Amino acid sequence: MGHPVAPPSSCLIWFNGLMCSGGLRFSHCSELHLDSALHTAMGNTKSGAVSKEILEDLKLNTKFSETEIVQWYDNFKKQCPTGRITKEEFQAIYTKFFPDSDANTYAQHVFRSFDANDDGTLDFREYIIALHMTSTGKTNRKLEWAFSLFDVDKNGYITKNEVKEICGAIFKMIPKDEINALPSDENTPDKRADKLWKIFDKPEEGRVAEGEFIQGVLEDDNALRLIQYQPVK
Numbered sequence: 001m002g003h004p005v006a007p008p009s010s011c012l013i014w015f016n017g018l019m020c021s022g023g024l025r026f027s028h029c030s031e032l033h034l035d036s037a038l039h040t041a042m043g044n045t046k047s048g049a050v051s052k053e054i055l056e057d058l059k060l061n062t063k064f065s066e067t068e069i070v071q072w073y074d075n076f077k078k079q080c081p082t083g084r085i086t087k088e089e090f091q092a093i094y095t096k097f098f099p100d101s102d103a104n105t106y107a108q109h110v111f112r113s114f115d116a117n118d119d120g121t122l123d124f125r126e127y128i129i130a131l132h133m134t135s136t137g138k139t140n141r142k143l144e145w146a147f148s149l150f151d152v153d154k155n156g157y158i159t160k161n162e163v164k165e166i167c168g169a170i171f172k173m174i175p176k177d178e179i180n181a182l183p184s185d186e187n188t189p190d191k192r193a194d195k196l197w198k199i200f201d202k203p204e205e206g207r208v209a210e211g212e213f214i215q216g217v218l219e220d221d222n223a224l225r226l227i228q229y230q231p232v233k
Helices: 052-061 066-079 087-095 104-114 124-135 139-150 160-173 176-180 189-199 210-219
Strands: 157-159 207-209
Touching: 052 066, 052 124, 066 124, 087 104, 104 124, 104 139, 104 160, 124 139, 139 160, 139 210, 157 160, 160 189, 207 210
Parallel strands: none
Antiparallel strands: 157 207
């Protein structure tokens, strides 16, 4: 598989952590650098500065300092002057990091997991929250984001059908030679979904809450690998 390439876009996203593993990585990847992409409805923003309300909210709910948030915002405004990024723009940028596979479907799910208010765009607040969720050193925090990725209908629970849907999106990103090298009990989307679902010890028509998802993944050696795509080095 070729190395990810940076897209020639004015609204450039450096997925230095998020992208290196198809959206989720729990080791080795450096901090997520999305040097643009999103912005919240800043009607009360003056002179291009992040609003006090948003600043205080992000300081309270993320690991970032005021200085860091302001710097992120300045970079964001320079590279994404419209203040928002649409699903189509996000998808176009995301897929350029995986030139040897089909990342379109997975990109749509990643966008959906970040689009907290379901308005079809990503704004600055959503960007910083995504950055925090995916780059923090705490595995539990990353698994909270992973849960939101699998919770396709955003109802607070994961079903086996949703697991199958995300596994299908993951498999579209895996080159054929890597699929051929997978264990026989997980070399198709359905097999991977079956293997992952068994971890949660739920019936076929059951559902998994966030706490159960996190606990199940943490307690099973295979789970972290099954919920993501890790390119072969």
